[in-house]
Amino acid sequence: MDSKSSPVEMFFFPYVGGGHQIPMVDIARIFAAHGAKSTIITSPKHALSFQKSINRNQQSGLPITIKTLHLPDDIEIPDTDMSATPRTDTSMLQEPLKSLLVDSRPDCIVHDMFHHWSADVINSMNIPRIVFNGNCCFSRCILENVRKYKPHEKVSSDYEPFVVPGLPDKIELTALSFRFEEKSFGIVVNSFYDLEPAYVEYFKQDLGNDKAWFVGPVSLCNRNIEDKAERGQKTSIDEGKILSFLDSKETNSVLYISFGSLARLSPEQLLEIAYGLEASNHSFIWVVGKIFQSPGTRKENGIEENWLPSGFEERMGESKRGLIIRGWAPQLLILEHTAVGGFMTHCGWNSTLESVSAGVPMVTWPITAEQFSNEKLISDVLKIGVKVGSVNWVSWSTEPSAAVGRDKVEVAVKRLMGTGEEAAEMRRRAGELGEKAKNAVEEGGSSFIDAEALLQELKSVSRI
Ligand code: UDP
Numbered sequence: 001m002d003s004k005s006s007p008v009e010m011f012f013f014p015y016v017g018g019g020h021q022i023p024m025v026d027i028a029r030i031f032a033a034h035g036a037k038s039t040i041i042t043s044p045k046h047a048l049s050f051q052k053s054i055n056r057n058q059q060s061g062l063p064i065t066i067k068t069l070h071l072p073d074d075i076e077i078p079d080t081d082m083s084a085t086p087r088t089d090t091s092m093l094q095e096p097l098k099s100l101l102v103d104s105r106p107d108c109i110v111h112d113m114f115h116h117w118s119a120d121v122i123n124s125m126n127i128p129r130i131v132f133n134g135n136c137c138f139s140r141c142i143l144e145n146v147r148k149y150k151p152h153e154k155v156s157s158d159y160e161p162f163v164v165p166g167l168p169d170k171i172e173l174t175a176l177s178f179r180f181e182e183k184s185f186g187i188v189v190n191s192f193y194d195l196e197p198a199y200v201e202y203f204k205q206d207l208g209n210d211k212a213w214f215v216g217p218v219s220l221c222n223r224n225i226e227d228k229a230e231r232g233q234k235t236s237i238d239e240g241k242i243l244s245f246l247d248s249k250e251t252n253s254v255l256y257i258s259f260g261s262l263a264r265l266s267p268e269q270l271l272e273i274a275y276g277l278e279a280s281n282h283s284f285i286w287v288v289g290k291i292f293q294s295p296g297t298r299k300e301n302g303i304e305e306n307w308l309p310s311g312f313e314e315r316m317g318e319s320k321r322g323l324i325i326r327g328w329a330p331q332l333l334i335l336e337h338t339a340v341g342g343f344m345t346h347c348g349w350n351s352t353l354e355s356v357s358a359g360v361p362m363v364t365w366p367i368t369a370e371q372f373s374n375e376k377l378i379s380d381v382l383k384i385g386v387k388v389g390s391v392n393w394v395s396w397s398t399e400p401s402a403a404v405g406r407d408k409v410e411v412a413v414k415r416l417m418g419t420g421e422e423a424a425e426m427r428r429r430a431g432e433l434g435e436k437a438k439n440a441v442e443e444g445g446s447s448f449i450d451a452e453a454l455l456q457e458l459k460s461v462s463r464i
Contacts, residue, residue: 008035009036010037010108010458011039011109011110017049021046022232022261023218023350025054029064032062034455036063038062040064041067043068050066069100071096087114094117097118105127111131123183135189136196137196140199142164142173146173173372187211187213193440195353195437196381213450216353216440216447217353219231229330242285246334249283249339252339256284256342258346259365263289266292268401270291272402276405277409285322285329285340287328332358340358341360342413344388346365346367347364356434357438360430361429362385364386365390365404367390390404
């Protein structure tokens, strides 16, 4: 860095698609808004899903660009997919990344943990490396203490609960799956101090992670309707239709249901959800994403469609009780609408935090990865969620079953969306957290200050 006034130059290397790419692109935009010269490194195909919003940022004067890594013969890396074991391998980007880093020397690179090979490449170039793993602080504390104390080795089966030692709260878990990062300069976390203060303190003080910057909720950098509507992918339904459905509903009366970008539910499970929703008598928007097709049920040229009870969609449409979206939904637009009063979620960290930011309580339905610990945070620590009763951790390669029956769906929806004391309390707490989330990213808020602190630290390092 030549002078005090020259901007910090940051590279961001998001994972390919899904729930890791989306927040990392937002993080790049946030640092650009803080004055860093930000470059997002990606493949040509993956750039397409966020090119437009970056163009808008450029037009409004933000110092942000996209740099694409090309492979020989224009080979492309597929989107991450739950059927890949465990994740899409991106190591073929190693050589293009190396060449890029030989030509340019940013002050740091923020990379996704799933580009696990990139740590060596970046370290060998002596560029400060910051890891993004997409989780909250709570899950990270659990990860560190499970690694340290190995409580899972003291139980007799994967189903027997164990208490994670050393945490600010008594947290019981069963099966876990985590990965680690080492020799990095630090980490950026998509969370905010007031959401999990005891865990941020514990993580920094007790676990000794002082180089951790909490800059979220990053989704709140999407301030205009286009950015919200186009985030991640193009939506599969006209957003006007969604908004007019929501506009016709009372405040807090609609349940939003989505299981994120990766999860594949079985047709039998979808059927149980449909029956449970119908019996609950509450209005809903249900995003049906990927459907698991066992080879025996696959149709010649498409998806099996008979996963809904007979006449369900017609009944829901005629009574205007429910809207089904097949494919990609504009999640931020939906969650932020005042008619939405609950979110049935798989507890992916982005969805969780987006719900918190919108002040919306949840029905928690974890499926895999760290979603079970996120459920504990939502329901047991923050007390803004009702557990649907999903207890089986499903690995990437397992064939999903109908693990949660219709009765459980109905009960959980009624508890969350009903008029009882419990629901009102959860809604009140969620509303308070939503306000704190918004304050965190405003000037002077904790996440705003953390982003500035990281830039200052990078400046001082690059001048040594
Ligand atoms: N998302 C969306 N529309 C959809 C499905 C997902 O906008 O139809 C977004 C959602 O807002 C979130 C991300 O995709 O930002 C999903 O991330 P999460 O961590 O919740 O789950 P994952 O997809 O990684 O399992």
